[in-house]
Amino acid sequence: VDQEKEYDGDFVVYMIGKYLKSKGLLPHNKVVLTKMSNPGMLKALKEAGIDYVLTDVGDKYVLDAMKQDGLIVGGEASGHIILTHLIHTGDGLLAAVYLLSILSELQTTPKAYCSDVTLYPLKTINIKNVDKASAKDPKVLKAVEDAKIRLGRDYLLLLRPSGTEPVIRLTCSHQDESLVMSVMDSIRKVIEEVNQ
Incomplete structure (x- = not known):
């Protein structure tokens, strides 16, 4: 600090x-x-x-x-x-x-x-009341792969089921914040769809 x-x-x-x-x-x-x-x-x-x-x-x-x-x-x-x-x-x-x-x-x-370090926008969302196993659903995995293609290089994309609650955590970071939000929204929608 x-x-x-x-x-x-x-x-x-x-x-x-x-x-x-x-x-x-x-x-x-x-x-x-x-x-x-x-x-x-x-x-x-x-x-x-x-x-x-x-x-x-x-x-x-x-x-x-x-x-x-x-x-x-x-x-x-x-x-x-x-x-x-x-x-x-x-x-x-x-x-x-x-x-x-x-x-x-x-x-x-x-x-x-550290003046040469520029952190990228990083966002995490909790997708609640979902089956944690849906993180491995083929449709979700395809959405994640599509997101990786859209992000290109120099990105972080993690999809992690919670160990204690019916939540899937989605974390994304990229220098383009609007792309981060778009990618996360796409993946969130697919997770919600497979849980209906």
Whole structure:
């Protein structure tokens, strides 16, 4: 958090990864994030010469991918940050102190250090009172595939049944917000149709 905004875990991974890469200390010039990461962040990483692995949501999956590929920086937008060159578990206080030491050394702010990151609009809707199994209905799967074609590249599209209620969560991100809304509306309509 600074005077203007809150920086999520993906920003923390970006800043630490960017710093370590500049020092030649980022193995394989790669970090680990989750499938929920904003496409704008992923684009900024690529432009900074940093590759990434995307895992399912959960620090267990992030840590598994880090171990598998010998990586040292990973995390989730929610703020779980893992720095295996310091400790083999998530430690928010350690990550905060580490990031502050980087910013202090560089005599910069999060805003300045992340000035090359432009997040894309990201929307999530809950489609309520539906059979969660309908997320795998062939008509719904076709609507999702059609949406991916419409979105082209640099997008996020996730359809996830809730584990606890009759809800399907639809998340979409793309630089064109009107396209995000159109795609989500198309998928929502198909889900509602197969549930009638």
